[in-house]
Amino acid sequence: MxxxxxxxxxxxxxxxxxxxxxxxxxxxxxxxxxxxxxxxMIFSSLIAVFMLAKRLYPAEEEHLVLPLVAFNTFLLLTSSWMVVRGLVSIQRGDQVGLQRALMITVILGSIFLGIQIYEYNEFTHHGVTLTSSMYGSAFYIMTGFHGFHVFIGVLWALWAFFKALNGHYTAENNIGIELFGLYWHFVDVVWVVLFTLIYVM
Amino acid sequence: MQREHEPNEHAHHGPDKPTYNLVFVALTVLMLLSVGTAYIELPDILHYGILLTLMSVKVGLVVAYYMHLKYDNPLFTWVFILPVLMGLAVVLSLQGLAGY
Structure with a gap:
């Protein structure tokens, strides 16, 4: 300091x-x-259990839909890009740029959650549930915990959007957006890791 | 990296929109490369090596540029890296224990 x-x-x-x-x-x-x-540390513990389940129950992975989740990953990457662009906008005093970025983030985050729910439905129809095996338990708990973070992030972005509409953030006062960005990008980082370990590896 | 100073930049320290755009493009390309490996027959060790490298680069880009670790106090970098190393130890330990 x-x-x-x-x-x-x-x-x-x-x-x-x-x-x-x-x-x-x-x-x-x-x-x-x-x-x-x-x-x-929390996500590391969940990943540790999931990696073990992945080795013990390899057959469960056959029902994963890679293209759909790749698209979802792209949405999350785009939303992170929007947040940093929004931060630069408000640092330059561009209120509308920030508001637009936050609204797009809310929309992309919501679509991500919608697709995740759809994926859960498909997975459940194939017999992989929270209690069907160690793989199912680890999969739903880990991705669900991440999805909960996305949900909180969407609410936070919406809250920040309404504050931005009221002119709360300025070129000099935008730490709230930077902190939201740290949270949202971390959620993005976690998904980059989960996407690789669950769907591609 | 040499930054270009722009008006009002005194209000923040970090990359600007062109850098963020470039990082976004890089992340998208790396993500597509990761997905592409799923459709190519590769030896497991090579497949895992490529995927973990791509994943690490993606994580590094987000924390360095989007989360500003490249520009912020180095203390923040350590606050992030130490738990990542501990988490990695937890993941590897459990895999080792599961091998009996």
Whole structure:
């Protein structure tokens, strides 16, 4: 942390230090990265169990539909791209650019979830359910946990969209969008890993 | 990487739209390459090696550029990398234990 940016207010009143916006944002991001670190460990445990189930029940994988999920992966990658473009937009003071990016993110995230539900339906019809085997349990818990993160991300993007409509974010104040971006990109990173391990490997 | 400074860039530190666009194209191409390997007959070891390499590059691009680790405080990079290494150890350990 850069001490040069620290300002001291009210020292004569005995109130101690206040911090600059840059330091405040740095601490928020640090806290958010700690949260992401904990999520990495949770997903690692789920992946560890899934990889074991994948070895023990290879026949279950025959029912996976790669092209559909590849398309879903493309949607998530596109949504991440929208979020970073939205961040740059608001950093330049472009409110409409941010609003558009957030709305597209909401739409793409929702389609992703819709396709995931469709995939679950197909998989269930082939007899792979949450309780049918260790593979089914690991598959649904891991992808479901990820899908839950996407759902929360969609709600967060929608909330941010309405705040953006009210002009809450500005070129100087956009840490909320950056933190949302960290969350959303992490969800994207997790899917990149899950997509490779579940559907392609 | 040398960044091009643009108006209002004082308000942030990170890549700009052209870099983000390039990363998006790279991610899409890498994703298509990953999918392509599923349709080609390859020895398992080569198949897994290619897929894990492509996956690592994709993850690296997202965290470095989209999540700004390339531009942010190096502390954040360590906060991310250490649990990734621990997670990798968990995954490999369980696979090893399952081999009895």
């Amino acid at each position: 850069n001490a040069a940016h620290t300002s001291v207010h009210g020292a004569e009143h005995g109130h101690g230090h206040s911090i600059s916006n840059e330091q405040h944002n740095h601490m928020l991001k640090f806290g958010w990265w700690l949260y992401i670190a904990s999520e990495v």
